[in-house]
Amino acid sequence: MGDYEKTLSFHRKALNFQENVQCNPLGRAITYANLGETYREMKDYSMALTYFQNSLDIREKKLPENHPDLAVVYHNLSKLDLSIRQYNLAMKNVQQAINIGQLKLPSTHPSLIEYRETFEKIHKKMQLFFG
Structure with a gap:
């Protein structure tokens, strides 16, 4: 498993946990941003945009x-x-x-x-x- 795959796996596990327990939405926004940055570095720009937008949506509502x-x-x-x-x-x-x-x-x-x-x-x- 390469570095990006390990990073994605880690962030996906965090997101799964955050989505399945009562969690501060801002924590989920950070995880979305981390996933977006990882996908950007992998040059998967469509996925990066999706996660960045999710992060922005939460932060705009909460901050x-x-x-x-x-x-x-x-x-x-x-x-x-x-x-x-x-x-x-x-x-x-x-x-x-x-x-x-x-x-x-x-x-x-x-x-x-x-x-x-x-x-x-x-x-x-x-x-x-x-x-």
């Missing part, structure tokens, strides 16, 4: 609109969008992550720095693609 955990999902979505060359959508999602990060995180926070680095990657790709 304030500018919660840093929402920024994490928007950032994950932007990386997925970048992978499938949906540059406009990637830019929209990374900008949401940055906006939330700037409101809620110190300017030197590693997540905010990562969001800005992703923004630069997307910006460079858009310049190459759109001229």
Whole structure:
């Protein structure tokens, strides 16, 4: 069993447990995000999108609109969008992550720095693609 298969197995077991017991939905949202990131790394973008969307849906219902955990999902979505060359959508999602990060995180926070680095990657790709 390869590393991705082990990771997927672990996260699926966690999700199965979370779905079958009275569990905090935000815990399930984290598991969905972890599954989405694993599928993104495997280049199974359709499955990644499904899990990221599930994570976002839960977090949007349970968290304030500018919660840093929402920024994490928007950032994950932007990386997925970048992978499938949906540059406009990637830019929209990374900008949401940055906006939330700037409101809620110190300017030197590693997540905010990562969001800005992703923004630069997307910006460079858009310049190459759109001229």
